[in-house]
Amino acid sequence: MSKQIKQRVQTLFKLNGLQLSQEAAVYLTGLLAPVKDVERNGWIDKILSQVEKQKLKTAVIDIKIMEQAISECTAEEGGDENTDTFNIISGFEVPRYTFSAERKKYLKDDMMGRHKPLLLPPAAEKNNIYHDRFVMVSQRTARHDLFSGTGSTGSEKKYKLKPVEFLLGTTNRMDDIIVLGMLTQITYGSYYLEDPTGVVKLDLSKTKFHTGLFTENCFVLAEGWYDDEVFHVIALGFPPAEASSTTRGHFGSTNFFGGPAETTVKISEKLSLAEQNNTDAMFVFLSDVWLDEPEVQARLRKLFAGYSEMPPTAFIFFGNFLNNSSSGTVYNNSLKDHLKLLGEMISYHPSLAEQSQFLFVPGPSDPSSPNIFPRSPLPQHLTAELRNLVPTSRFLTNPARIQYCTQHIVLFREDIVTKMCRNAIYFPESGDIPTHFAQTIACQGHLAPLPLNTAPVYWDFDRSLYLYPLPDLVVIADKFEPFTAEHLECKVINPGSFQRQDYSFKTYIPSSRKVEDSQIPGEEDEEMG
Template identity: 50%
Template sequence: MAGELKSKVLSSFKLHGLSLRSDASRRLCEALAPVSRAEVNMWLDKIVDVIQKQPLTSSLLDLEVIELAIEECGTASEQENDQTLQVIDAFSIPRLVYNNDRKKFLLNSASKPCLHASADAKTDLFKERYMILYQRTMRHRLFIPPVPGSAPHQDTRKFQLKTVEYLLGTTAKLGRVIVLGMLTQMKEGKYFIEDPTGTVELDIAEAVFHSGIFTENCFVLAEGTYDDKIFHVSALGFPPAEPSNQTREYFGSVNFFGGSSERCAKHSTLLAQAEKDNQDAMFVFLSEVWLDHPKVMDKLQTLFTGYSDMPPTVFVLCGHFCSMPYGPNHVRLLKQGFRDLADLICKFPNIAESSHFVFVPGPLDIGPGNILPRPPIPDVLTEDIRSRVPLVTFASNPCRFQYCTQEIIVFREDITNKMCRNCLRFPGQEESIPSHLVKTITTQAHLCPLPLHVRPIYWSYDNALRVYPLPDLIVLADAYDPFQEEASDCRVINPGAFPKSKFQFKVYWPQKKLVENSQLPD
């Protein structure tokens, strides 16, 4: 066992271009000896990460460097956050950028994000989206180049990505070329594909569109022939999605999701045990909860009555919180609505003391302009309910939940209709509209792949809308009919507009990863 561990330690460091002195490798083997085989690789990745952040003068590491790394990792482990529930604000999510040279994601600390960023931030936004999809596509089995000398498999087709620069640099006709790039309309009625190396005009008259909703500014894999400065597309599809467990196998314990922990919660044994023990935990999702509407308030009372004996872990209520989100009385109605909701919650002591209430604003709720991500509803309107109900959080839109090892994203936006209105070609009828939408979001690794002039986004905070790696659950609180879909081990649900869908809502059981469709009797 000792020889096997030493060999694993030395090979792990060698893969990163590092080597160990004999006393350093001996010390590291002693530190890892009590660790189970399943966790050795995780701890090695963590130690190498810590070492690479240090200002090294040589690739040959001595005992002092290893001691410091072990100490830092041990301290981080002791301070591992064991909060079972965290609500993560969109403006606090770490901005990780893929470094193609080091083949890993690094925290972008060069520039501090701001709401009114320079024009460079807009360029970086699309570059970062491209690099996420590029590195993911290049690791897919269809695009990994065959190993020299290996026997070819007849049933496995291999593809090779080309850049736009490659097309523009040739004078001959090229057949069966595949390009990964962003769809743009640089001239009215003419579409182009763009990547970091350039742009080329497309001819999509004969193109076969695969499943998904194709809009401007989405990234596609275009296959076709290049001739006379025009790329004649025969097939148009999205880059392949990737389950989160594959992503984490490649990038280790990097915390993409956000929160107070430096490591991904998926690697926490404490949180995994807490999730296993708490079998009764559940999330209740409602959308368009009109607090100024008497019938909605009556239905909320019915809902709380039903759950009074077994309070859910979290109630997630999404806006709009007024049935008429305009007019001179909007502020007064909204403030009174939250006061009435506080009165209602206080009638059920079990729920008031045990359940966490999270409010996600809608596009027409009060806030500083309709730009994503949206900050929480202002405190001046919510002070009454916050003072009377102990567990209340007013979140941003979108927002994230870290429940034990589970990752949940909630996004309140009427995204379905906007995607369909702005698509190049309406999706075929072989799949439902929600299926096309879910495929688009999971393959684009983004909640809102619409053009920025259709749905504005703060350029520096575009990372708040990423869905990479894919979470366990995405809640698209949409005005569209309720639905439930799954793609690449990620569940995507829409609870539907509460008053418009005959008072339907969704219940999620994290321990079983089960979604229940629920409805209140009329």
């Protein structure tokens, strides 16, 4: 057994360009031997990461370097055990990792020589949005069974991806070609496929579209034949998504999601046990909570009264928070007053005000920063009175992230389903829209795979919209009808507009990973019941 562990350790270090001395290999093997198989790879990745952080003068790792790395790794692990079960990650604090083609792993941007994120970066940074997305999708696709030839069937490689420059470099007709690239519309009415090597014009007149919502600037796998400088596409699909567990199998314990933990909380036994034992934990999601509507106020009072005896872990309210079409000072003063009224309704139930978190994500019409993602939280001068009445209230960016025990939850308030349907180059003829949407964002690894003029993003903060590795739950607060969909164990839900959808909302129970549809009845409904 020790021999197998030693070979495994030496192989992993060699893959990262490092060589263990005999003494260091024996020392590390001895420490890893008592560790459970399921945890061993995570420890190796953490130790390897600590080794790489040291100033190495040679690729040979001796026992002194190994002892220091293990000491630092153990100290970090001790700190991680104190990780809170509930953490909120701002859209401006999402970690930035860049894929290193040489080392076949993701490294922090400072290790790749990239600058710290800026709201107004140099113009050249705009290209990095799509380049980084392409690299994320392409490295994932290249190791998929269909393209790597390393699947469980043991069959030889079935498909081979070709770059655009391969097409552009020939004058002969080529059949059975598959290209990974981004859909673009360089001239009106004409679509092209673009990758870092070039651009080729597409003929989509006889294309069969697979499941998904195909929009400009999304990444696709195009299959067809090339002739006369045109790529004739016979089938168009998305690059295959990857389950979160598969991603961790390749990149170890790297914390892509964010939060205080140095390594991903997915490998924490302490948090996993807390998650399973807390069967009463619950998240309540409501969208378009129009606080200026008297009927909304009445239903919220019923909601709070109903949950007062068993307070949920968190209530998450998505804007818009007013149905009033006014703007400026009048709108702001009205919002401030109605947020105070909401605080009074909550504080009437001390159990909720003390035990539940109240989270607020701004909507498109709410006062905040410009409508560019990620958006800043609601201004503090409008929320001060609510925060005084309810100290557990938090005002989030849009999008934002929640880490609850070992689970990752992404919150996004945008009519993104509606926008993607409106901007689709081909509208699906079969299947339901939620299924198409869930598969699209999972395969793209992004919340808004649309042109920047349709879904503006701060260039250096595009990572705030990444869905890679796939989270456990994505909450899309859209005016589209409520839905629950799932792709590769990633649940995608939409609570729908609160008042427009008969005061319905969604609840999520982390211990069982169940999503439930709920509704607040009115007086008429209660009388009929």
